[in-house]
Amino acid sequence: MTALIEVTGLSKTFGGVHAVEALSFSVDEGQIYSVIGPNGAGKTTLFNLITGIYTPTQGEIKLKGEGVVGLEPNQLAERGMCRTFQQMQICMNMTALENVMLGRHLQLKSSLLTTMLRLPSLLKDEEDCRDHAIELMKFVGCGEYLETEASAMSYGALKRLEIARALASNPKIVLLDEPAAGLNGTETAALEELIKKIAAQGITVVLVEHDMKLVMGISDRLLVLNYGRKLAEGTPEEIRNNPDVIAAYLGG
Amino acid sequence: MLKNFLQMRLKGLVVLAVIVLLLPLFFNNPFHYDLATQIAIFAATVVGLNLLVGFAGQISLGHAGFFGVGAYFSAVMTGTYGWTPLPTMLVAAVVVALLAWLVGRPILKLKGHYLSMATLAMGFIIAIIINNEGWLTGGPDGMPVAPFSIFGWELSSFNQYSLFGIEFGGDVAWYFFAGFLLLVAVWIAENIIDSPIGRALRSVHGSEIAARVVGVDTSYYKSLVFVVSAVYASLMGSIYAHFSGFITPHLASFEQSIVLITMVVLGGMASTFGVILGAVVLKLLPQVLADFQELEMMMFGLILMLTMIFMPKGLFPTLQNKLAERKRKKSEEQA
Numbered sequence: 001m002t003a004l005i006e007v008t009g010l011s012k013t014f015g016g017v018h019a020v021e022a023l024s025f026s027v028d029e030g031q032i033y034s035v036i037g038p039n040g041a042g043k044t045t046l047f048n049l050i051t052g053i054y055t056p057t058q059g060e061i062k063l064k065g066e067g068v069v070g071l072e073p074n075q076l077a078e079r080g081m082c083r084t085f086q087q088m089q090i091c092m093n094m095t096a097l098e099n100v101m102l103g104r105h106l107q108l109k110s111s112l113l114t115t116m117l118r119l120p121s122l123l124k125d126e127e128d129c130r131d132h133a134i135e136l137m138k139f140v141g142c143g144e145y146l147e148t149e150a151s152a153m154s155y156g157a158l159k160r161l162e163i164a165r166a167l168a169s170n171p172k173i174v175l176l177d178e179p180a181a182g183l184n185g186t187e188t189a190a191l192e193e194l195i196k197k198i199a200a201q202g203i204t205v206v207l208v209e210h211d212m213k214l215v216m217g218i219s220d221r222l223l224v225l226n227y228g229r230k231l232a233e234g235t236p237e238e239i240r241n242n243p244d245v246i247a248a249y250l251g252g
Numbered sequence: 253m254l255k256n257f258l259q260m261r262l263k264g265l266v267v268l269a270v271i272v273l274l275l276p277l278f279f280n281n282p283f284h285y286d287l288a289t290q291i292a293i294f295a296a297t298v299v300g301l302n303l304l305v306g307f308a309g310q311i312s313l314g315h316a317g318f319f320g321v322g323a324y325f326s327a328v329m330t331g332t333y334g335w336t337p338l339p340t341m342l343v344a345a346v347v348v349a350l351l352a353w354l355v356g357r358p359i360l361k362l363k364g365h366y367l368s369m370a371t372l373a374m375g376f377i378i379a380i381i382i383n384n385e386g387w388l389t390g391g392p393d394g395m396p397v398a399p400f401s402i403f404g405w406e407l408s409s410f411n412q413y414s415l416f417g418i419e420f421g422g423d424v425a426w427y428f429f430a431g432f433l434l435l436v437a438v439w440i441a442e443n444i445i446d447s448p449i450g451r452a453l454r455s456v457h458g459s460e461i462a463a464r465v466v467g468v469d470t471s472y473y474k475s476l477v478f479v480v481s482a483v484y485a486s487l488m489g490s491i492y493a494h495f496s497g498f499i500t501p502h503l504a505s506f507e508q509s510i511v512l513i514t515m516v517v518l519g520g521m522a523s524t525f526g527v528i529l530g531a532v533v534l535k536l537l538p539q540v541l542a543d544f545q546e547l548e549m550m551m552f553g554l555i556l557m558l559t560m561i562f563m564p565k566g567l568f569p570t571l572q573n574k575l576a577e578r579k580r581k582k583s584e585e586q587a
Contacts, residue, residue: 074464077466102451102462112480
């Protein structure tokens, strides 16, 4: 196994607050890797650091061996990284399908002139893109919303839509920030199946999640954060039996 | 499904073409043609501006500046230096594209609404240059412009033409030419909107962060659409100069930039056919209110405010929704 993401000595401070402090870990290719911890432990900050939204105060992040600190989110997307957000980021001024088609942005290379004149090559690309997006929407269980305006969709459906958009970019790694938040039991069960299916395609999944049942069930490895520091790392079995984790988070 | 969508796109264009063709049935003097030609030229300008404002959500307060550069470049080069109108117009567009790229690229790398500030300043500078460089532009008095010509065929309001045995004046020819340009402008704008580039632009408006994580270089696309909208303004500025035969610095003024933005906001941001309606209303209004000419700017300001408060989506989308609602209610009553 090779490390897809390698984080060493990562720190981020906001004013005097250490949101993430001296954090080191690595995620192997093909794993489902979960980050857990109490609210305010620095999970989302960690995601924002890895995906280029924040710049670290200190430390190194490597993606496939290449240092990626300082790269913009769109440059990371070109290197096969995509993510979803805790506060969903859906373009409400587009249809559901267009949102997913947006995810294929990097695969579509039509020039401005081709676009303005709507030349046949563009139409061919658009049709392929559309087919692919429809397939993905069915894959995540949004098949019935193809032509629906995103603003008219339910919360649960939008959560799945955001995952479809992330997958549309053909990522090697997707980071899902609390995908189960706000979902009911049935929806969470469906989400668990979906994450397993994504991983089965060889896509590495990094997960921030509060739903312990979900996390323990599907993760290959877990990272436990507390006050921005690493509390523990290991397999679900190891984490479950780690006394520090029990004391700090699971609450005995 | 794609075919359906294509048909839907073309439907709007066909309706517009029919309107352009049938409208002269209601015209009974050259003034009507003149006004309709002006409306078509300004409508085409705001169709381009709407790509920037309505779809990408970026505000330009200096678009009349680009319009003015196009107009004066064409006027000076064809008049003083004897260039041919069509190539001159294209060179003007290239100059404006470079100018827009130079202004937009660094500004649009910043987060926040700095573009409106930069374009505001740029618009003022352009207006001041046109006003002060009287040796070149005629200064505040304005300057005459040579008639337009395409491949040696002169298009002038004063000429008489005959086609297939039908005799018609230059005002009619200009009207159909401007109408044709408007249709092309709409066709190109709609093509851009319904494409990967269009989705990237709309995503900048919808959720910039979502756009970036799927790989959209948002500052590049903002700059690109800024350039495209500036080129629209420049080309239409050149056309307007040749059409009117005489231009003044007022074309490039801040007031004009506000009028353009008001057309977009009133008609309906992110609605190509809406902004055309906006151009129609704002060009007809001064005719109706000719007695209150000095209050014109105040009226436009008021319209802008009232639209924002009562119809934030703009005239056209609001009407569209109302119609759709009524239709739904009717079908419910029947059922």
